Amino acid sequence: GKEKELIRGSWESLGKNKVPHGVIMFSRLFELDPALLTLFHYTTNCGSSQDWLSSPEFLEHVTKVMLVIDAAVSHLDDLHTLEDFLLNLGRKHQAVGVNTQSFAMVGESLLYMLQCSLGQAYTAPLRQAWLNMYSIVVAAMSRGWAE
Ligand code: HEM
Numbered sequence: 001g002k003e004k005e006l007i008r009g010s011w012e013s014l015g016k017n018k019v020p021h022g023v024i025m026f027s028r029l030f031e032l033d034p035a036l037l038t039l040f041h042y043t044t045n046c047g048s049s050q051d052w053l054s055s056p057e058f059l060e061h062v063t064k065v066m067l068v069i070d071a072a073v074s075h076l077d078d079l080h081t082l083e084d085f086l087l088n089l090g091r092k093h094q095a096v097g098v099n100t101q102s103f104a105m106v107g108e109s110l111l112y113m114l115q116c117s118l119g120q121a122y123t124a125p126l127r128q129a130w131l132n133m134y135s136i137v138v139a140a141m142s143r144g145w146a147e
Helices: 002-032 034-039 056-074 076-095 100-121 124-146
Strands: none
Touching (some): 002 034, 002 124, 076 124, 100 124
């Protein structure tokens, strides 16, 4: 349908540069909720407050997140095939202390990144299409989290 076309079309260019776009997304996330930074081990007592931007752990996680989004975009026609993977991913986040409300904040940050990167192409239907897909991903992760 139309929604899938909007998602695939916009991901075609963004997906080629996953890390820089993921960095925009997670910079926004940590701006919205700086406490999330403490769940990683980027933070040191000394050094500047933005040291995490160049930390390998930060960039690795950004890459992991972008690969999950990439998988979701590739499986728009059969998202249910990712169910077990996403349940397990939710479980892993429960174990590292991420709460499910934070997943919603990642969604907001994803939309922020899309808006920044797509400019004029960021339309209301496109926003809604991404939100719908991300909601399916988060719903599965949250189910795994709560199990
Ligand atoms: C693993 C934090 C959201 C995908 C992890 C780990 C932490 C973490 C601490 C373990 C260390 C690591 O592998 O880097 C967070 C925080 C989030 C968040 C604070 C914000 C709410 C997400 C989202 C996705 C995701 C939304 C995907 C859509 C992954 C993946 C792994 C991971 C694929 C590796 C899991 C494995 O080891 O199999 N995350 N995460 N994360 N995260 Fe996240």
